[in-house]
């Protein structure tokens with residue numbers, strides 16, 4: 215079964231809906247260097263992370279400019295995992311993994327040539343369609359066949375992100391066969407506010423998509 219993460223939660227009511235829908239992970243976006251309606255304050259991300267129930271993974275999605283800052287953010291928010299976007303190189307990702315008491319997800323653009331190094335450095339690789347500043351949440355899909363090759367080649371779990379919606383997630387899972395899928399803008403009623411029906415459909419279709427042997 216393919217796991218589902220719903221990213222960019224800013225409100226308790228959306229957190230409750232995401233948990234009720236059966237999502238495996240919840241993304242809280244804080245301290246990012248791009249302008250996004252899904253960003254929350256560090257305090258709010260901390261409160262939301264504390265409200266995530268057992269057996270659901272809270273993920274801090276952030277864009278630190280150094281290893282120290284990444285570790286500081288993890289210490290403050292206390293998530294179960296941290297998803298790092300931006301300019302940290304693979305050796306910095308490895309250093310965060312060593313120092314922070316959480317699983318580390320490296321977010322990379324689908325066309326990044328250093329993808330193998332990131333996969334070695336992190337606990338999981340999130341393959342996204344990132345913007346020029348390294349941010350996600352673009353609502354753009356990428357070449358799924360290329361990401362399918364990565365999934366086949368790498369030992370590290372691959373999370374597929376970028377432009378996923380309830381309408382395309384089953385096809386995405388069938389094509390790429392990722393460990394998990396991740397969505398932010400594709401299940402929103404408006405920027406930063408989740409559409410609860412879309413969340414339910416996304417999780418159900420991701421988890422029930424058929425992955426042939």
Ligand SMILES: O=C(O)c1ccccc1N[C@@H]1O[C@H](COP(=O)(O)O)[C@@H](O)[C@H]1O
Nearest residue numbers: 250350351352353376377396397398399
């Ligand atoms: O959601 C954002 O705005 C964001 C900002 C900065 C870094 C990461 C961000 N989101 C991540 O990007 C993926 C894909 O987003 P989308 O589904 O294409 O809108 C999302 O799942 C988040 O992990």
